[in-house]
Amino acid sequence: MSGPSDYQPSNPALQWIERRLPIMGLIHSSFVVYPTPRNLNYWWTFGAILSFMLGIQILTGVILAMHYTPHADLAFKSVELIVRDVNYGWLLRNMHAVGASMFFVAVYVHMFRGLYYGSYKEPREVLWILGVIIYLLMMATGFMGYVLPWGQMSFWGATVITNLFSAIPYVGESIVTLLWGGYSVGNPTLNRFFSLHYLLPFLIAGVVVLHVWALHVAGQNNPDGVEPKTEKDTVPFTPHATIKDGFGVACFLLLYAWFIFYMPNYLGDADNYIPANPGVTPPHIVPEWYYLPFYAILRSIPNKLAGVIGMFSAIIILCFLPWLDNAKTRSSKYRPLAKQFFWIFVAVCILLGYLGAQPPEGIYVIAGRILTFCYFAYFLIVLPLLSRIETPRPVPNSIADAVLAKTGSKSTPMVSTAIVLALGGALFASSIDSARASEGNDKPPGNKWSFAGPVGKYDRGALQRGLKVYKEVCANCHGLSYIAFRNLAEAGGPGYSVAQAAAFASDYKIKDGPNDTGDMFERPGRPADYFPSPFPNEQAARAANGGAAPPDLSLITKARSYGRGFPWFIVDFFTQYQEQGPDYVAAVLQGFEDKAPEGVTIPEGSYYNKYFPGHAIKMPKPLSDGQVTYDDGSPATVAQYSKDVTTFLMWTAEPHMEARKRLGLQVFIFLIIFAGLMYFTKRKVWADAH
Amino acid sequence: MTTASSADHPTRRDFLFVATGAAATVGGAAALWPFISQMNPDASTIAAGAPIEVDLTPVAEGQDIKVFWRGKPIYISHRTKKQIDEARAVNVASLPDPQSDEARVKSGHEQWLVVIGICTHLGCIPIAHEGNYDGFFCPCHGSQYDSSGRIRQGPAPANLPVPPYQFVSDTKIQIG
Ligand code: FES
Numbered sequence: 083m084s085g086p087s088d089y090q091p092s093n094p095a096l097q098w099i100e101r102r103l104p105i106m107g108l109i110h111s112s113f114v115v116y117p118t119p120r121n122l123n124y125w126w127t128f129g130a131i132l133s134f135m136l137g138i139q140i141l142t143g144v145i146l147a148m149h150y151t152p153h154a155d156l157a158f159k160s161v162e163l164i165v166r167d168v169n170y171g172w173l174l175r176n177m178h179a180v181g182a183s184m185f186f187v188a189v190y191v192h193m194f195r196g197l198y199y200g201s202y203k204e205p206r207e208v209l210w211i212l213g214v215i216i217y218l219l220m221m222a223t224g225f226m227g228y229v230l231p232w233g234q235m236s237f238w239g240a241t242v243i244t245n246l247f248s249a250i251p252y253v254g255e256s257i258v259t260l261l262w263g264g265y266s267v268g269n270p271t272l273n274r275f276f277s278l279h280y281l282l283p284f285l286i287a288g289v290v291v292l293h294v295w296a297l298h299v300a301g302q303n304n305p306d307g308v309e310p311k312t313e314k315d316t317v318p319f320t321p322h323a324t325i326k327d328g329f330g331v332a333c334f335l336l337l338y339a340w341f342i343f344y345m346p347n348y349l350g351d352a353d354n355y356i357p358a359n360p361g362v363t364p365p366h367i368v369p370e371w372y373y374l375p376f377y378a379i380l381r382s383i384p385n386k387l388a389g390v391i392g393m394f395s396a397i398i399i400l401c402f403l404p405w406l407d408n409a410k411t412r413s414s415k416y417r418p419l420a421k422q423f424f425w426i427f428v429a430v431c432i433l434l435g436y437l438g439a440q441p442p443e444g445i446y447v448i449a450g451r452i453l454t455f456c457y458f459a460y461f462l463i464v465l466p467l468l469s470r471i472e473t474p475r476p477v478p479n480s481i482a483d484a485v486l487a488k489t490g491s492k493s494t495p496m497v498s499t500a501i502v503l504a505l506g507g508a509l510f511a512s513s514i515d516s517a518r519a520s521e522g523n524d525k526p527p528g529n530k531w532s533f534a535g536p537v538g539k540y541d542r543g544a545l546q547r548g549l550k551v552y553k554e555v556c557a558n559c560h561g562l563s564y565i566a567f568r569n570l571a572e573a574g575g576p577g578y579s580v581a582q583a584a585a586f587a588s589d590y591k592i593k594d595g596p597n598d599t600g601d602m603f604e605r606p607g608r609p610a611d612y613f614p615s616p617f618p619n620e621q622a623a624r625a626a627n628g629g630a631a632p633p634d635l636s637l638i639t640k641a642r643s644y645g646r647g648f649p650w651f652i653v654d655f656f657t658q659y660q661e662q663g664p665d666y667v668a669a670v671l672q673g674f675e676d677k678a679p680e681g682v683t684i685p686e687g688s689y690y691n692k693y694f695p696g697h698a699i700k701m702p703k704p705l706s707d708g709q710v711t712y713d714d715g716s717p718a719t720v721a722q723y724s725k726d727v728t729t730f731l732m733w734t735a736e737p738h739m740e741a742r743k744r745l746g747l748q749v750f751i752f753l754i755i756f757a758g759l760m761y762f763t764k765r766k767v768w769a770d771a772h
Numbered sequence: 773m774t775t776a777s778s779a780d781h782p783t784r785r786d787f788l789f790v791a792t793g794a795a796a797t798v799g800g801a802a803a804l805w806p807f808i809s810q811m812n813p814d815a816s817t818i819a820a821g822a823p824i825e826v827d828l829t830p831v832a833e834g835q836d837i838k839v840f841w842r843g844k845p846i847y848i849s850h851r852t853k854k855q856i857d858e859a860r861a862v863n864v865a866s867l868p869d870p871q872s873d874e875a876r877v878k879s880g881h882e883q884w885l886v887v888i889g890i891c892t893h894l895g896c897i898p899i900a901h902e903g904n905y906d907g908f909f910c911p912c913h914g915s916q917y918d919s920s921g922r923i924r925q926g927p928a929p930a931n932l933p934v935p936p937y938q939f940v941s942d943t944k945i946q947i948g
Binding site: 145163166167168598609610755756763 | 802809
């Protein structure tokens with residue numbers, strides 16, 4: 083994309099095409115001989131990582147759309163069926179859901195890199211603004227994608243975000259109705275979000291082409307911020323940049339795979355495993371992590387319209403960055419003051435993100451206001467001021483000089499600063515969190531689960547006993563509607579044979595019909611049938627249970643969680659702790675106490691439970707010692723029952739967990755070898771350039 | 773800059789490049805598998821394709837019923853004596869897709885013809901009791917099948933296939 087190419091293929095057929103459509107010349111000049119500054123560091127590989135992630139998201143998204151049903155009554159179930167029944171459906175869904183987060187991780191690194199090295203400055207203003215447009219499109223796409231599973235967070239996130247537009251004076255309400263296609267978020271909303279969620283990525287791809295085009299016209303910026311002058315300053319894109327980007331992608335894949343195979347729900351919200359319910363709002367609405375800083379800004383401004391304006395201007399202000407900061411020196415490497423403020427700004431963004439996830443009360447509100455001020459002050463006060471008062475350090479004459487000067491001192495100040503800042507931010511955050519922990523919530527005790535950790539497997543005995551407990555106790559009130567009898571014989575499950583599963587199924591009476599005469603009839607269950615629900619509909623369930631419908635248990639261990647708090651959620655990332663749900667379920671089953679403690683009053687028809695939020699649970703104590711007879715000699719105690727049935731319910735929520743972890747191990751072994759090979763290849767390729 | 777000839781250890785370097793390229797190819801190919809495999813029928817579809825039982829009592833002689841198995845229409849015809857005799861009288865060797873009527877029905881239950889009602893030409897559904905052979909007629913391009921479901925005339929290349937089935941009792945069959 084940098085001027086006409088003199089590329090001439092040798093093959094006559096290719097020559098024939100090239101004369102009519104010089105596409106190979108375009109590729110050759112853009113991605114092969116294109117001169118790349120030779121001092122680029124690894125922060126520059128995030129451009130390639132982003133292209134890669136866009137490709138992955140489009141590919142997995144198109145495939146998920148083959149199996150997904152965009153209908154308010156069916157969407158939630160269709161996502162579950164993708165995960166349970168489609169070949170590798172769990173993998174594709176995890177890739178897409180985690181991929182969205184990874185895409186944002188990469189885009190934030192990419193943007194902060196641009197900020198640090200002044201990549202938005204003349205002559206790259208249009209390049210930068212195109213990037214901001216891509217970012218905005220990504221946010222819209224991510225938001226609409228999050229609505230599609232039609233869980234509680236999907237539904238209420240859609241409600242809250244669309245209601246932002248109601249802040250617009252005079253026309254706000256009409257705009258919101260227009261967005262919804264109804265009087266509230268409903269099926270029309272879901273349908274149009276699906277359509278747009280499919281469309282926007284292709285718009286993103288289009289703007290990415292413009293972004294790359296602009297990049298290839300202006301040339302890449304580099305860590306020293308001096309333009310390449312001679313041949314010595316650059317290396318050809320292929321193989322140098324290609325292999326380096328490839329290595330960057332391979333390393334990024336390791337992080338990506340960590341989430342896909344071991345922590346698929348770490349970045350999601352447990353509430354989204356509860357089907358959308360327009361009548362109940364989750365107590366604590368949180369958007370996906372990548373919107374949190376802006377959500378914090380929205381909430382910290384105590385006026386509806388001003389809050390919305392504040393939130394949107396926090397993004398729009400990025401477009402004006404090239405003119406707000408008109409310092410001549412590009413790279414913060416040579417700007418001692420700008421460098422420090424940059425890191426403070428990074429910390430401000432991270433802390434805003436942390437606040438966005440906290441309830442809007444007390445100290446969080448005040449902290450949010452201070453940080454919101456800091457956020458805008460960075461752009462409106464600090465950067466304009468710095469460009470006037472700061473004396474930058476001398477910039478090297480050329481890139482070649484900078485590279486020569488660097489050999490010898492291999493220190494990477496950027497990384498160490500990042501670590502120091504992360505620690506500082508963490509400390510600050512932990513002080514906030516400990517202030518909150520004193521409220522005295524009973525956290526469910528941890529358990530030793532056989533399925534925990536990177537090689538965890540279900541305990542077959544526990545699964546079979548848990549099935550018995552479910553069948554004899556829980557099934558009286560709770561459905562298990564995503565589990566078919568055939569699942570009992572599937573690999574990674576309770577380990578029954580096909581014949582055993584069929585026999586188990588035939589014990590059940592399944593309603594079927596209508597028959598030839600138009601009547602419904604009952605017949606014995608077949609392997610393909612699903613566990614029948616104890617109540618014909620939600621109203622009946624409600625009426626029979628004192629007003630609270632017993633939830634379906636298929637997903638309960640993923641739909642329940644509790645706040646781990648700081649620093650545990652960071653520790654959990656490394657230890658792969660994923661068992662909040664099972665720990666909570668097991669704790670609730672054992673948390674009943676006959677008498678509420680002093681000072682706690684439990685309303686009529688409710689029971690005291692130590693671990694249930696609010697302590698008043700409508701379910702009477704379900705399990706007592708000796709209630710279920712075990713054939714294998716396991717103790718017939720409440721503790722054992724709870725553990726077994728929780729294990730069983732973990733399996734019903736994650737029937738392919740064993741396959742996931744097994745494939746994960748293989749993928750990791752491959753990726754580590756591959757990244758190693760890429761690294762050494764990269765070293766060889768770059769040997770002459772350094 | 774770097775050209776392949778400037779290395780002092782060309783073989784070691786080549787080995788590294790080949791190994792990296794091979795790893796990328798193998799990894800890429802393996803990663804393709806889930807994307808292809810997902811197109812196959814999913815577990816619920818496979819489970820729904822389990823065998824079905826059909827009660828034959830209500831089907832009178834000369835009548836036929838259509839049931840669905842795995843999304844395909846299955847014709848079950850209770851043939852008359854005349855239809856059976858016609859099907860058996862024809863010279864098998866002269867047929868486009870030679871097959872005897874005996875091979876297409878279960879012995880002892882000759883009156884029952886069970887065929888998948890999908891034209892072997894391009895997949896339309898033939899109409900029962902139509903055409904010149906007392907069998908099936910496909911309206912799409914005019915293929916004609918006889919009372920044994922064998923192709924007799926028209927563009928279809930093969931007989932209507934017989935699905936796997938067996939008699940569980942004299943009046944009940946299991947398809948699949
Ligand atoms: S499809 Fe039946 S004749 Fe062509």
